Amino acid sequence: MSGDGVRTVRAGRRTVEVHRPDKVLFPGGDGAKEYTKGDLVDYYRAVAPFMLPHLRGRPLMLERHPDGIDGPRFMQKNAPDSYPEWIDRVEVAKEGGTVCHPVCDDTATLLYLADQAALTLHRWLSRTGRVDRPDRLVFDLDPADGGDFAAVREAAWLLGELLDELRLPSVLMTTGSRGLHVVVPVNGHHDFDEVRAFAKDVADTLVAGHPDRLTTAARKKERGDRLYLDVQRNGYAQTAVAPYTVRAKPGAPVATPIAWTQLDDPGLDARRWTIADAVEQARTNPWAGTMGKGRALGPARRRLNALMPS
Structure with a gap:
């Protein structure tokens, strides 16, 4: 459903508003396909079942591009008061004080962050219960x-x-x-x-x-x-890009888990998958039985x- 530049998306028990879904975040050209904020939301909604297990319970740092990849970028650690109360947060110690990081535990949160033009999610290597002990x-x-x-x-x-x-x-x-x-x-x-x-x-x-x-x-x-x-x-307090997160590069490439056997694929490179086909790769469950x-x-x-x- 959409209107007045707002599209509503159902995610479990919640409804998330997507503002300006037609806004171009990834301009086309030079062989790269154009993608909008609506495309980004649709991708994260589709990949959520595969991505959320790698996000749940982990402090996040958000890489936001409100005007798309050709505009300013800023890194956001704090979850502002304007975020909905249903988005989980965790307060962690830093030098001289604390930081209240957002935590993405469900699809609704993932879509809300996409609406905020958080293209790339950088996750901690530890979880909220034991932030000083990486897993x-x-x-x-x-x-x-x-x-x-x-x-x-x-x-x-x-x-x-x-x-x-x-x-x-x-x-x-x-x-x-x-x-x-x-x-x-x-x-x-x-x-x-x-x-x-x-x-x-x-x-x-x-x-x-x-x-x-x-x-x-x-x-x-x-x-x-x-x-x-x-x-x-x-x-x-260091982070790594989360599995299945989108990168702020032309064509919307995705950080994509692969099987060791795929390392021999002559077509493999760091940007092999994009939001157009990363969900298909995710369905192969390349990390099954290991993590x-x-x-x-x-x-x-x-x-x-x-x-x-x-």
């Missing part, structure tokens, strides 16, 4: 400037093989931007410092075996043409110590 570990693989996706694919295979050797389950996701995320479910018994230190040691071990191709150097000028293994997202297997890092740490260069 996800993320490796961010981005190619060097000018590098191609083949290097990302190769680094993902190498990292996956090492994680297998450490007996840690892992899954893959295109970021919708430039690279891939390799995600490891952990059991939530370790604090952020422990998890990030472990991730760094895994990355350093991989770099030691392939120093000409991989690096953990944080400064771009020190990386050369090597692929960067980024573990900095594994810190308190509920959060592991303790102690046994993996002992295996890693035996592999690390002295």
